[in-house]
Amino acid sequence: MYTVRDVAKIAHTTVKTLHYYHKIGLLVPEQTTEAGYRLYGKNDLERLQQILFYKELDFSLKEIKQLLDGKLDREKTLIHQKALLKQRIEHYHELIKTINLSIKSAKEGVDLDMDTMFKGFETEQEWQEALKEQNEHLKKEYNVDLSNQIINVESMNELALEAQSFNKDMIRFFQEGFAPGHLAIMERVKKHLSFLKRKGLPSSPQDFLNQTKFFITDDFHRNMLEQQQVGYSYFLHVVAENFCHQFK
Structure with a gap:
């Protein structure tokens, strides 16, 4: 017979996981002593091997239980x-x-053209992986956890394409020496905020100003913009100040 710690070591899993499997009836140990210690036999180890196999194939625990219990x-x-x-x-x-x-x-x-850049983002899992580093930063620095939010893949792709297009246009304006309050820039910002409004996202001039202020005060997001163009995060903030002054 094997203790729960023995089984965890053999199967390269955790005691907590095995306790949970027991709780949901997925892997019930052959014996439980009067003191509450779980003891696993050979059949239990074979069942655990099957559980881990199916997990590798991305079956849910519910599906795995149904499979092993002969219900599927x-x-x-x-x-x-x-x-x-x-x-x-x-x-x-x-x-x-x-x-x-x-x-x-x-x-x-x-x-790269936009279609090529985002060709691979087709599942919620891929978007979660792409946003993992950003989410970890927000949770660590601001105690904001976005990792459990449901992601609408189509909507996220649209938002990403618009963000890419907007940043590309703004960087071009910056590189070509346009003044932050130039009419062409103001029109592009207006178009961008209209897009965000249609998506039900914060889209007022003040929202835009607050966002750009956050971009220059937060290291993670400032670096993201500065990697695209040195000075861009600060230029964008001045653009937002001009836009807010004109359209507030």
Whole structure:
């Protein structure tokens, strides 16, 4: 017989995980002593091996329990999962192609078109991974946790494309020496805020000013903008001040 710590070590998992599996009836130890200690037998280890296998295939714990308890057709379920994995492999190949194009364009100093840049962002999981570093920063510095929010992939792609387009236009204005209050800049800002308003996001002149102020005071976001163009975060803030003054 094996203790819960023995099993955790053997299976490269955690005691907490095994306790949870017991709680939901997914992996019930063969014996529980009067003192409350869990003892696992050979059959339990074999079941755990199956659980971990199915987890690698992204089955939910509920589905795994149904499979192991014989409530789902194992063959049909695995065939379906195999098809999903093939789709994922193909999609990862597309992501690799996109990354390679991005690396190539960075070396050559050539901008990728927007469709190519965002070709790979097709699932909520990919967006969560893309936003992971930013979310961790917000949680650490401001105790704001956005990681559990549901992501609308289509909407996020639209927002990302608009952000890319807006920043590209603003950086061009900056590089070409346009004054922060230039009419062309004000019109582009107005168009950007109209887009945000249609998406139900903060879009008033004051909202825009507050956002750009945050960009220059927060290291993480300032660096993101400065990597695109040195001085851009400060230029954008002055643009927002001009826009707020004109349209407040």
